Amino acid sequence: MNAAEIVIVAYSLNLKLTFTDRDFEGLDQTDPIEPRQGNGDLPQMPFLKPRSGNPAIDKDVDVGFPFKGRAPDLGAFE
Numbered sequence: 001m002n003a004a005e006i007v008i009v010a011y012s013l014n015l016k017l018t019f020t021d022r023d024f025e026g027l028d029q030t031d032p033i034e035p036r037q038g039n040g041d042l043p044q045m046p047f048l049k050p051r052s053g054n055p056a057i058d059k060d061v062d063v064g065f066p067f068k069g070r071a072p073d074l075g076a077f078e
Contacts, residue, residue, distance in 0.1 A: 013074070015059060015074075017055040017056060017059070017074075018055065019054070019055065019056075022051070023050060023051055023053070023054040023055065023056075024046075024047075024048055024049060024050060024051060024054070025046035025047075025049040025050075025051055026045065026046030026047050026048070026049065027047065027048070028046075028047060029047070031043070031045035031046065031047035032045065032047055048075060048076065048077070049077045050073060050075060050077065054073075056073055056074035056075050057069065057073045058070045058071040058072075058073060059071065059073065059074045060072035060073060060074045066078075
């Protein structure tokens with residue numbers, strides 16, 4: 001690999017968002033260790049999925065992936 005093939009990305013957020021338990025559908029930390037579905041997909045889980053009104057909604061940066069709303073949501077779920 002030569003230097004032209006290397007891409008370095010710096011990503012930093014300082015949005016000073018405040019979250020409560022009510023901002024997420026679920027906070028059960030055992031959800032992510034559930035077994036995969038029969039077809040190999042990750043388990044369907046509410047863990048850290050933002051609820052309506054969550055301050056992370058529409059707060060990320062558009063990098064070309066599909067999203068709903070004015071901007072992508074912060075976190076693993078759109």
